[in-house]
Amino acid sequence: MKRKTxxxxxxxxxxxxxxxxxxxxxxxxxxxxxxxKAPSQLINHPTVKGxxxxxxxxxxxxxxxxxxxxxxxxxxxxxxxxxxAIEVHYTGIxxxxxxxxxxxxxxxxxxxxxxxxxxxxxxxHDETYMPKEVADALRKSGKWDPKYGPPPDAATWDHMTQxx
Amino acid sequence: MTNTxxxxxxxxxxxxxxxANPRTFLRFASKIQSWVTISAIIFLVIGVIxxxxxxxxxxxxxxxxxxxxxHVPMAILASGGYFALAACALCSLIWKxxxxxxxxxxxxxxxxxxxxxxxxxxxxxxxxxxGTWWVWDARLTSVLVLFFLYLGHITLxxxxxxxxxxxxxxxxxxxxxxxxxxxxxxxxNWWHTLHQPSTFSIIHAPAMSLSMIWxxxxxxxxxxxxxxxxxxxxxxxxILERQVRHFLLNE
Amino acid sequence: xxxxxxxxxxYGITVLSLGILSFHSxxxxxxxxxxxxxxxxxxxx
Numbered sequence: 001m002k003r004k005t006x007x008x009x010x011x012x013x014x015x016x017x018x019x020x021x022x023x024x025x026x027x028x029x030x031x032x033x034x035x036x037k038a039p040s041q042l043i044n045h046p047t048v049k050g051x052x053x054x055x056x057x058x059x060x061x062x063x064x065x066x067x068x069x070x071x072x073x074x075x076x077x078x079x080x081x082x083x084x085a086i087e088v089h090y091t092g093i094x095x096x097x098x099x100x101x102x103x104x105x106x107x108x109x110x111x112x113x114x115x116x117x118x119x120x121x122x123x124x125h126d127e128t129y130m131p132k133e134v135a136d137a138l139r140k141s142g143k144w145d146p147k148y149g150p151p152p153d154a155a156t157w158d159h160m161t162q163x164x
Numbered sequence: 165m166t167n168t169x170x171x172x173x174x175x176x177x178x179x180x181x182x183x184a185n186p187r188t189f190l191r192f193a194s195k196i197q198s199w200v201t202i203s204a205i206i207f208l209v210i211g212v213i214x215x216x217x218x219x220x221x222x223x224x225x226x227x228x229x230x231x232x233x234x235h236v237p238m239a240i241l242a243s244g245g246y247f248a249l250a251a252c253a254l255c256s257l258i259w260k261x262x263x264x265x266x267x268x269x270x271x272x273x274x275x276x277x278x279x280x281x282x283x284x285x286x287x288x289x290x291x292x293x294x295g296t297w298w299v300w301d302a303r304l305t306s307v308l309v310l311f312f313l314y315l316g317h318i319t320l321x322x323x324x325x326x327x328x329x330x331x332x333x334x335x336x337x338x339x340x341x342x343x344x345x346x347x348x349x350x351x352x353n354w355w356h357t358l359h360q361p362s363t364f365s366i367i368h369a370p371a372m373s374l375s376m377i378w379x380x381x382x383x384x385x386x387x388x389x390x391x392x393x394x395x396x397x398x399x400x401x402x403i404l405e406r407q408v409r410h411f412l413l414n415e
Numbered sequence: 416x417x418x419x420x421x422x423x424x425x426y427g428i429t430v431l432s433l434g435i436l437s438f439h440s441x442x443x444x445x446x447x448x449x450x451x452x453x454x455x456x457x458x459x460x
Contacts, residue, residue: 035301095295131220
């Protein structure tokens with residue numbers, strides 16, 4: 001065997017074994033690599049009460065309201081993944097993108113009444129990029145309301161916004 | 165350790181050395197240099213002006229979405245640059261090609277700058293939109309790992325007194341690090357992340373209006389051509405520096 | 416528009432760092448080309 005061919009096989013062999021090692025490691029730690037947990041996961045597999053968890057999901061339509069205890073208002077809303085919803089309480093400044101129908105991540109703890117007290121709320125925007133006019137036209141057509149979730153597939157925008 | 169001078173002359177008719185020897189490359193590179201540079205500048209000027217002034221604002225992100233025209237090309241080029249680095253490493257380890265070693269040495273620093281820009285612009289985009297500069301989710305962390313792979317490559321290349329040893333060690337690191345690329349690409353699909361999944365895919369229509377895709381394509385073309393032009397320029401300089409050293413040693 | 420500083424910072428940092436990088440590699444190429452010509456001139460006479 002020529003030296004070059006030998007080197008090629010050595011490199012390919014070590015790369016392949018390395019790839020297997022990485023796949024094994026990643027699949028073993030897969031549950032730790034998720035940044036947040038969905039409400040249904042949290043309810044079905046409860047963690048120890050009081051540990052800090054990251055809860056991710058969509059803010060349920062018509063669930064957001066504010067209660068004024070002191071001077072700063074506390075936002076109360078429900079986070080859902082379609083299967084379960086968890087009540088979240090948060091005192092502080094919400095990100096600009098926060099609204100009903102937006103995906104958010106709340107960082108905090110779950111108490112025994114299944115109320116999640118967040119110390120931080122992050123907005124997780126979706127992968128859709130859409131000009132304001134298109135969004136307005138979609139809303140006007142009555143086929144999409146941002147309150148109830150992410151916008152429809154981009155391929156459908158044109159015929160959804162066309163006047164009949 | 166094998167070395168080329170002692171190995172028997174290659175009998176195959178295909179000899180990669182003939183197709184990519186430094187002198188041929190130098191002639192080729194200086195011929196295309198100005199064309200690549202000029203078209204990069206044209207694409208960039210059109211793309212940036214289009215993106216900043218004429219493309220529409222996003223319905224919920226507003227004008228912040230214009231950071232995308234830098235962030236997305238930088239992210240693609242950070243991965244693409246590392247792929248080129250790994251390809252050079254493969255050529256260097258198997259065929260012991262001297263041009264591959266030089267190219268890897270020049271791609272590394274440029275790739276590191278681009279990855280840093282990807283992280284910085286992403287951070288500047290994340291703060292107003294997500295509400296945080298940085299989170300340790302799978303996508304962001306794997307790109308940070310890519311940045312450190314670039315830095316490690318640069319360091320290893322210069323860590324040895326024997327330059328050949330440095331090239332070899334850096335090439336091995338470049339090949340090992342290539343596994344980070346699929347992790348970066350698929351992290352948003354495999355695990356829950358704060359970073360949104362990819363807007364572009366092969367099977368779906370892109371979830372972006374055409375009025376934003378066009379300036380993005382122009383910006384990407386501009387940055388990609390600019391990357392090629394920069395690597396070309398640095399590599400020409402590196403080859404000439406080697407010639408200068410050679411002359412000075414022989415005097 | 417409250418997010419303008421972020422936009423300006425992103426574009427500014429990109430233009431600045433890529434500008435420095437391009438300038439550096441251009442001067443590097445010119446310097447070594449000049450040196451090479453100098454060496455070749457010294458060898459000829």
